[in-house]
Amino acid sequence: MRRLDRKQKKIILTLLILFLIGFIYYKFKFIREIAVALLLSFIIAYTLKPICKLITRKTNLNKRFVAAFILSMIAIIFVALIAIIIPKMLSESLNISDIIDTLENFIVLAQNKVKLSDSELFTTLSSQFSERINRMISGYSLRVIDGLIAFGENIIALAVVPVVSYYFLTDGDLISNKFMGFIPINKRAVIREFGKDIDKILGKYVLGQLILCLVVGVMTFVFMFFLDIKFPLIIALLNAVLNVVPYFGAVIGAVPAIMIALLDGPMKAIWVVIAFIIIQQIESDLIAPQVMSSTISIHPLMIIVLLLIGEKIGGLVGMVLIVPIAVVLKVLYEDINYYLF
């Protein structure tokens, strides 16, 4: 075998190490859990970093104090949400069957009005349809329960997340400096420039998303409150969180609101739909372009394609994460384009 030169040896070594890491990752489940917990903490810390910086700058408090404060606030809100939602959902869960009955009555009413029930095709269609919906609902509730159980299993890892996020928030720069030690010296400056550019653009994206989500949440709460829909706070929070998914988030967020509105009758549901359309239009036409346009120079069609891919790969989480990932890739391409020439 002819002697391998230095470059080939380096490539083979890197490939071997990567392969080893991937192997360990798949073989040992606990490594995966640790990795997921670390990733989650990193994402939380990165999202909160601009807020932390803003507050530290405006109030001149110590950075550690601000970080601890923000994280404990979020942890408290999270726990409070769970403590309020679960008992409420359990007490109202009897109403779910009410909702489904109302829906069925509604459909039967519509059928009678339209007088199509004589046609055999229509009865077959509607029975198929209702069977599908039944299966969908039972499958979905099974998945929710499975998710809750998995959540409980990982409770230790999840208790760690706030603490790790705190350390990422306060000592993130130190950690990234240490990380640079893995990279050979002559490459370090360029990689650092890459990192700075990615950080700049991602930071703007995150800040823009946070502002948008806040605006959507407030608007949803106001609308739901005035329309006298039950659980306005929860619907508003849900919609605010789902707003990070471009285009589809509003649709997904509207579904529970419509279902709860149907309890009070179809008129309310129509009002809810109108309200959501108004909210979505205000947000996407007036506010979002102002907040986001200069930074995310990705064409909307591309974003839709990315969302579809993201949904296939990772479901809801995939849809949320794929736009930032695409942004990072775009920045990397442009930087390589710059540095290579």
Place this chain on the structure above:
Amino acid sequence: MYRIKDLKYRDVYDEKGKKLGIINDIAIDYYHKKVLGLITHSKFKNKKNFVKLENIIAFGDNIITKELTTFEGIAFNEIKNLDILDKSGTIIGMLEEILIDDEDFSIKGITTSVGFFDKFVHGKRILLIEETILGEENILYFGNLDVKFRNMPHNLFKKEDLKR
């Protein structure tokens, strides 16, 4: 020599320290081959987004200017990616970058790219701006086709490149 990427994304402040925006674009006079100023993107769609070159007090990673004014003319983002044709109508490439002299902000040349991935293989061509004419839909290059200035990709981590 500045490229567009060097000038983009710098913060713009006024004399009192208030942040006015971020550089998004540059305003050019193609005929006189000069950069007239920088265009910012601020939070509100403001007509006053133009930093005249004469109004700039300090120029570095952050730019301090006296005031923002309105601008009418061509911004680089409008002519980016225009096709560049030679005298017989064949496409030489797409306008990608402008090379700006760092002393007097005159435009010395333009960079054309041949494709998103091809450019890493074939390199980019640099054309002198006085040998081009800006049109409505294309740019005409009437210089000598046999003399080609090429910008070839090199090792990503050259030491000389590490200063921005």
